[in-house]
Amino acid sequence: MSRKILAFGASSSRHSINKKLAVYAAGLFSDAMVDVLDLNDFELPVFSVxxxxxxxxxxxxxxxxxxxxxxxxxxxxxxxxxxxxxxxNIFDWTSRLPERKVFADKKMFLLATSPGERGGSTVLETAKKRFPFNGGVVVSTFSLPSFHQNFKDGMGITNEDLKKQLQEIIQKLEF
Incomplete structure (x- = not known):
């Protein structure tokens, strides 16, 4: 039976570099079916009590x-x-579902990227600490710095050291 991956960029940008990275990374898993989610399909009113x-x-x-x-x-x-x-917003709404942890005790591979050298490392660290309280089992993380210098559409990660680092993480992940 094939394993199922839910991949998405936590962004509403139509040209999200984070969605590109998530889809690329999910595609590196062998024997897995990938369901790509677009946050734009989940536009909601701003959460309030x-x-x-x-x-x-x-x-x-x-x-x-x-x-x-x-x-x-x-x-x-x-x-x-x-x-x-x-x-x-979707995180807040989902957290209010009765008798539910947002991430339902699912394993999570968290990534982040940005045009800058830090590669979204601040939000990645925040999520790594926060998501376990919301039912996320964070199994690994990866940050891709300087997205536009290290990633090309149709090719993926072009920096060989970063590509190898991501591949090694994926090879070790079990789910």
């Missing part, structure tokens, strides 16, 4: 995607040192 009594159907659909996978491969966009507004 005043609105949570009317839980949007999209929140249940997002949670179902998590429930149906064996591994979450998520690449986090870093906005001012934290999560993107689009991701934080």
């Amino acid at each position: 005043d609105k949570e009594a009317n839980m949007p159907e999209l929140v249940f659909q997002f949670a179902k995607k998590i429930d149906e996978c064996d591994l979450i491969v998520m690449s986090l966009a870093e906005h001012n040192g934290s999560y993107s507004a689009a991701f934080k």
